[in-house]
Amino acid sequence: MQIGEASRATGVSAKMIRHYEQIGLIPAADRRDSNYRDYGAEDVHRLGFIRRARDLGFSIAEIGDLLRLWGDRDRSSRDVKALTQSHIRELDAKIALLGEMRETLAHLVHCCDGDNRPDCPIIESLAGAAPISH
Amino acid sequence: MQIGEASRATGVSAKMIRHYEQIGLIPAADRRDSNYRDYGAEDVHRLGFIRRARDLGFSIAEIGDLLRLWGDRDRSSRDVKALTQSHIRELDAKIALLGEMRETLAHLVHCCDGDNRPDCPIIESLAGAAPISH
DNA sequence: CTTGACCTTACCATGATGGGAAGGTGCAAG
DNA sequence: CTTGCACCTTCCCATCATGGTAAGGTCAAG
Known part of the structure; x- marks a missing residue:
C-alpha cells in the first residue's frame, strides 16, 4: 500500500x-x-x-x-518494565510541576476580584516587590 | 549594568x-x-x-x-483574571492528558511480572494484541 | 489529453532554550 | 605597553515532534 x-x-x-x-x-x-x-x-x-x-x-x-x-x-520483561517505570517517573515529575503552577495560579485567581478596577494580586505577584515607576 | x-x-x-x-x-x-x-x-x-x-x-x-x-x-483586574483562568484551563488539560498516560502505564506495569521471561503485557499492548483497559 | 488525487524531495516554521564560533571591549597585573 | 582574562557582540545551528508549502513526478478515470 x-x-x-x-x-x-x-x-x-x-x-x-x-x-x-x-x-x-x-x-x-x-x-x-x-x-x-x-x-x-x-x-x-x-x-x-x-x-x-x-x-x-x-x-x-x-x-x-x-x-x-x-x-x-x-x-526480559524486566527491561520493558524498567523503561516504562522510568517514563512514569518522568510523567509524574511533569504532572507535579504543572500541578504546582496550577495551584499557585488558582490561589491568585481566588484572591483577585476580577472587576473593573486595576488592583490585581495576580499582576502584583508577577511584579514582585516593587512596582514599576512611571 | x-x-x-x-x-x-x-x-x-x-x-x-x-x-x-x-x-x-x-x-x-x-x-x-x-x-x-x-x-x-x-x-x-x-x-x-x-x-x-x-x-x-x-x-x-x-x-x-x-x-x-x-x-x-x-x-481591569477582570482581564488579568480571565487570562489567568484561561491559562489554568490549559494546565488542567495538560495535567489530565499526562494523568491518563500515567494511569494507563501504571496499570500495564502492575500487570507485568518484570522477570527474565519475554512475556510482557506492556509490549503486547503497544503491539495492539490487547486493548488497554483500566 | 486533461483533471485530480496521490506521491516525491527540499526547505522553512513552530517554542523556548542552549551551544559554539569568531571577533570586539575593558580592566588589572606583569 | 602588553598580555591575559572576563565579558560582550552577532551569527548560525541544534533540540523535539510536527506541520506547511512549493515544485515536480505518477497514475487512473473521464
Missing part, C-alpha cells in the same frame, strides 16, 4: 512516517517503480506500535528502545 | 534576554559606546516579571499580554 493508506490505517501522518524513516526509527520502505514507498502488514503493525507508544507520551528515543525490545525474542 | 549582571539578578539567561529583545517582548536595551547593552532598574524589574510568569507556565504570547496589562494603568 502507499504511504497515504498506511497513514490512514495507523493514524500516523505521512509526513511523520517519512520522518521516522529518515531518522532511522523504522527501516527504509520498499519502493515501487514509480519511486513511491510501499508498505506491507508488518510495516503497518510497526507504525501502529509507534502511534500507541507516542500516545502514551514516550519520546522517539524511548520508542526506539521499545521497538528493539519488541523485536528481541530474548528480551 | 551589563547583560550578565541583569541575567544574574533575574535568573533569565543572557541568551534569552537577547532573544526577548529580538522578538519584541521587551524594548531594545540602551547601548553603551562599546555597543554593550545597558540595563537599569526598570529593565531588571521587567525581566523579573517575565521570569515569574514563565515559571508559572505562561507562554511568550501570554507574557506579552501580561506585560501590556501590567503597564496599563486603566486595566
